[in-house]
Amino acid sequence: MTATTTAPRSRRRRPRRRERFLTRRDVVVLAVMIGIPTLLHVGFVWFPTLASVLLSFTSWDGIGGLGTITPAGIENYRNVVTIYPPFWPAIAHNVLWLVFFLLVATPFGIFLALLLDKELAGTRFYQSALYLPVVLSLVVIGFIAQLIYAPEQGLINNLLSRTEPGEVIDWLGNPRINLWAVLIMASWRHVGYIMILYLAGLKSVDPTLKEAAAIDGASESQTFFRVVFPVLRPINIVVLVITVIESLRAFDIVYVINKGTNGLELLSILITNNIIGEASRIGFGSALAVILLVVSLGAIVPYLYVTFRKDQAA
Amino acid sequence: MTDMTTAVGRPESDQRPSPTVAQRQGWSRWNARLIQAFLALTALVWLAPLLYTLYTSLRPYSDTAARGYVSLPGTLNLENYVAAWTQADMPQFFWNTIIVTIPAVVLTLLLSSMVAFAVSRFSLASNLTLLIIFTAGNLLPQQVIITPLYRLFLLIPLPEFLSDSGVLFDSYLGIILIHVAFQMGFCVFVLSNYMKTLPRELTEAALVDGTTVWAMYWRIILPLSRPPLAALATLQFTWIYNDFFWALVLMQSGDKRPITSAIGSLGGLYFTDNNLIAAGALLAAIPTLVVFLVLQKQFVRGLTLGSTKG
Numbered sequence: 001m002t003a004t005t006t007a008p009r010s011r012r013r014r015p016r017r018r019e020r021f022l023t024r025r026d027v028v029v030l031a032v033m034i035g036i037p038t039l040l041h042v043g044f045v046w047f048p049t050l051a052s053v054l055l056s057f058t059s060w061d062g063i064g065g066l067g068t069i070t071p072a073g074i075e076n077y078r079n080v081v082t083i084y085p086p087f088w089p090a091i092a093h094n095v096l097w098l099v100f101f102l103l104v105a106t107p108f109g110i111f112l113a114l115l116l117d118k119e120l121a122g123t124r125f126y127q128s129a130l131y132l133p134v135v136l137s138l139v140v141i142g143f144i145a146q147l148i149y150a151p152e153q154g155l156i157n158n159l160l161s162r163t164e165p166g167e168v169i170d171w172l173g174n175p176r177i178n179l180w181a182v183l184i185m186a187s188w189r190h191v192g193y194i195m196i197l198y199l200a201g202l203k204s205v206d207p208t209l210k211e212a213a214a215i216d217g218a219s220e221s222q223t224f225f226r227v228v229f230p231v232l233r234p235i236n237i238v239v240l241v242i243t244v245i246e247s248l249r250a251f252d253i254v255y256v257i258n259k260g261t262n263g264l265e266l267l268s269i270l271i272t273n274n275i276i277g278e279a280s281r282i283g284f285g286s287a288l289a290v291i292l293l294v295v296s297l298g299a300i301v302p303y304l305y306v307t308f309r310k311d312q313a314a
Numbered sequence: 315m316t317d318m319t320t321a322v323g324r325p326e327s328d329q330r331p332s333p334t335v336a337q338r339q340g341w342s343r344w345n346a347r348l349i350q351a352f353l354a355l356t357a358l359v360w361l362a363p364l365l366y367t368l369y370t371s372l373r374p375y376s377d378t379a380a381r382g383y384v385s386l387p388g389t390l391n392l393e394n395y396v397a398a399w400t401q402a403d404m405p406q407f408f409w410n411t412i413i414v415t416i417p418a419v420v421l422t423l424l425l426s427s428m429v430a431f432a433v434s435r436f437s438l439a440s441n442l443t444l445l446i447i448f449t450a451g452n453l454l455p456q457q458v459i460i461t462p463l464y465r466l467f468l469l470i471p472l473p474e475f476l477s478d479s480g481v482l483f484d485s486y487l488g489i490i491l492i493h494v495a496f497q498m499g500f501c502v503f504v505l506s507n508y509m510k511t512l513p514r515e516l517t518e519a520a521l522v523d524g525t526t527v528w529a530m531y532w533r534i535i536l537p538l539s540r541p542p543l544a545a546l547a548t549l550q551f552t553w554i555y556n557d558f559f560w561a562l563v564l565m566q567s568g569d570k571r572p573i574t575s576a577i578g579s580l581g582g583l584y585f586t587d588n589n590l591i592a593a594g595a596l597l598a599a600i601p602t603l604v605v606f607l608v609l610q611k612q613f614v615r616g617l618t619l620g621s622t623k624g
Contacts (some may be wrong), residue, residue, distance in 0.1 A: 026527040033531070034432045037425035037498055038444065038464045044463065044495035045451040051462035089589065112356065115349050122350060129357035130609065132364065135602040135613065137556030137579035143595035144363050146588070147370060155366055158384040188363065193617070200618035220512040238621040241453070249455045252558040256578050268457040275464050276563055285461045300453045304446055 049293065056286035063280075076287035077297050087288075090265040093179055097186075097266070098247040105187040107241045109194025114224065116195070117202040127199070131192040138189070142183055142256030145185040146173070175263025182264060186253055190246060201235030202228070244299040248292060267292050368418035371395065371592035378589060394593035402577060402594055403569070411555060411572040413486050418493040419550045423543055426498040430505035431531045435517050445506060452499025456559050463492070467564055484566045492564060493554050501546050504619045508542045509535060542619055548609045549616030552602055573598050 022030070059072040080087050112130060116123050133141065147170035148155045152163050162168055171181040205228055213223040229236070251268040254260045260269030267288060274285030370383065372390045381388060398404065429448065433441045467483035477485030516538075517530050525534075536543075561575035568580055577584075577598050585591040596603075605613055 022521075022527065029527045030432055030436065033428035034438075034440075038447070040491065040495045041397075041448060041451055041498050043464075045454065045459060045494055045499070046447065048459035048462040048466060049454065050459060050510065051466075055462060112353075115353055117525075118346070118349065120346050120350050120353075126353040126357045129360045131614070132606060134358065134617075135552055135606045136599055137558065137574050137578075137602065139556075139558050139574050139581075140595045140602075141332070142578070143581065143585075143591050144367050147367055147592055147595075150588060151385055153378070156385060163382075177527075188360070188484060192360070196614055196617055197621050200614075201622065213425070229553045235621055245453055245455065249457075251457065252578065255558070256581070268455060271457040271460065272559075272563060276463055282461055282465065286466060286528045289458045289461055292455055295453075296453070296455055296458065300450055303453070304450055307449070308442060308446060 019096050052286045052293065055283055056290045058283045060282040062282050065205075076283045079284065080287050080291070084284075086265045086270055090270050093263075093265055094248065094250075094267050096179060097250055098244060099185065101184050101187070101190060101243045101247050105190045106194050106239060108187075109191040110198050110239070112191065112195045113198035113202055116199055127195075129197050133189040134192045134196065136189065138186075138252035139256050141185055141189060142253045145182065145253065145257060148185075149181050168268045172257055173262070178257075178263045182253060182257065186250065190243075193229055193246075194243070194301060197239055197242070198232075201232050205231055209222060234306075237303060241299050241303040245296065248296055248299075334353075358579075367592045367596060370589055371596050373589060375587050375589045378416060383588065395597060397588050398585065398594040398597055399416060401590075402581070403598060404573065404594075406569060406572040407571065407576040410486075410570055410576070411574075414418075414489050414493070414561070414572050415551060415554050418554050419547055420491045421490065421494045422497045422501055422550055422554075423547060425494065426501035427505050427536060427539065427543065428531065429498070429502045430509050431535050433502075434506045434509035434512075435514075435530070435535065436548075440494040445503065448502040450499070452496065452503070457497070460559075460563055464563060483564060484570070486570070488564055489561050492560050493557065496560075497550055497553065501550070504546060505539060505542055506538060508619070512538055541615075544614045545616035545619055548612035552605050552613065555601055578593045 010207075036174055055069075056076055057072060057074070058069045059075070060069040116127050146154070149170040150171050151157060152172070154171070156171065157163050160169070169177075172178045209227055209231065210223055213227045219227065249268065250266055251260075251272070254264045254266055254269060255272075258264055260266055260273075271285055271288045271292065274281055274288065325494055335541055369387075370378070371394050372392070373387050374391060374393050377388045378385075395591055413620065426448075429444065432438070464483070467488050471480060472482055472487065474480065474487055476487050479485060482488040482491070482601075493574040511533065516534055520530050520534060557572070558574050558578045561571045562579055565571050565575065571579070577594055581591070581594060585594045620621055
């Protein structure tokens with residue numbers, strides 16, 4: 001046991017030498033262990049992704065067999081941006097969602113993590129309270145949103161004493177404010193999520209770094225922005241990617257509230273409507289999916305690059 | 315509570331030897347109280363929606379109709395829970411959830427630990443490619459793949475005993491498989507990072523002794539990986555339980571949907587007033603609230619494992 005624990009952990013691998021010990025059966029077992037999960041993942045995730053891209057350049061109503069698929073060039077994309085009314089509102093809402101998460105929810109989660117990292121009395125309780133919404137489904141949060149925002153029976157209007165028909169504020173029904181109301185509820189969960197992730201990152205920072213900065217006369221904000229934040233680069237990237245992806249994935253809460261209509265249109269909703277709606281336009285839905293894919297890759301590719309770059313170098 | 319500040323607070327921030335000790339101590343104590351007040355207020359605001367939901371769920375509709383929603387209660391009882399439970403067919407939906415969630419969690423952990431074992435213990439040319447494929451796949455928004463996936467599910471035939479629709483679409487197995495396929499990405503990433511930290515000599519020695527690859531995985535690496543497996547099991551249970559989207563689109567029969575999808579898509583039919591909505595929402599949230607209360611540590615570990623590499 002002593003020999004194993006004292007050995008360096010990330011030693012350079014020596015492939016040729018080890019493979020010699022593998023019997024033919026071992027190789028088969030290993031191939032199956034990798035093969036089955038990979039087949040399942042690639043078949044159900046990457047194959048449909050690729051199919052989305054290909055189908056987006058075709059026209060297919062899904063009723064006839066695969067033989068009835070006809071090429072359509074960029075027709076679907078042209079239709080999406082020119083004659084599909086909910087497209088641009090959906091883009092605007094997704095952008096607003098992303099900007100709100102990036103500028104409000106995520107920074108607030110980071111701010112709370114910094115305060116909790118001081119480990120003042122009661123921290124455990126505060127931390128639990130803040131992360132409680134993270135375990136809830138967005139469906140449940142959508143229901144809670146209705147309790148809070150409903151016109152006559154809702155908490156806010158009752159607190160404001162505006163429950164008479166003429167004076168109610170329709171938080172979820174008025175397309176000028178409902179997205180903001182939903183963003184507040186979505187942030188209720190997102191802030192806790194970011195707080196947990198960032199707090200774990202802060203705990204991993206060498207405390208002597210902060211001490212050294214303080215002895216050198218750095219203020220608390222200077223210590224964070226000039227010392228801690230740069231050290232936490234990996235976690236910053238994770239938080240950034242999660243914020244972007246969560247904003248693009250937003251679906252459940254909006255669907256539960258009003259199926260993503262009337263001011264709550266999102267790209268994810270439009271794609272889904274093209275499958276479970278009455279008119280099934282596969283090529284058109286795929287074009288929307290590809291637009292979502294391209295935006296997502298904008299976050300995924302840099303993340304992969306940062307995460308796996310050093311693995312490759314090692 | 316504030317009196318405990320100095321006892322619990324970090325000694326290095328409160329008693330740091332420096333020329334301005336007295337000045338700094340006074341300021342930082344005041345500062346600490348301000349922060350605590352802010353955190354306490356925020357925590358209260360954070361708990362408020364759930365506490366209000368609990369309160370509303372315990373009040374009969376007649377009570378809130380007579381007194382208003384923001385008022386002291388005349389009566390408190392479990393009427394709404396009984397009504398939500400029976401009217402919304404919740405026992406059936408919870409049963410559907412069990413059929414989907416348990417196999418999905420077990421399969422996800424089993425299959426992803428196999429891949430993680432292979433890429434972390436053997437130097438295969440495909441290691442990096444595999445890790446990238448799995449990690450990236452997990453980050454895709456579900457809607458990117460849903461259109462072709464829906465068609466694919468309609469094309470894959472299943473025997474009668476596995477699916478009364480005859481295809482993967484509208485079957486429990488279909489929902490289980492898409493959860494496994496999608497969630498494996500995150501688990502492979504986390505588990506392979508963990509397994510890389512286990513000493514190489516463990517398996518190298520075993521290999522020299524003639525241990526088979528399977529025994530190495532099953533008897534050496536898997537038992538040692540219990541901590542991340544427990545954390546991931548908790549996390550995956552919560553995520554799969556909370557799924558709304560897959561079962562909404564890929565499970566057509568409303569009565570076969572798991573609880574989250576069922577009440578998310580049909581809730582409005584059953585829950586006619588806010589009191590019923592509150593009770594229904596809390597009933598559907600019970601398993602995740604149990605995770606919060608009992609398995610908090612595992613859940614948080616699972617979340618942070620993916621971001622802090624071990």
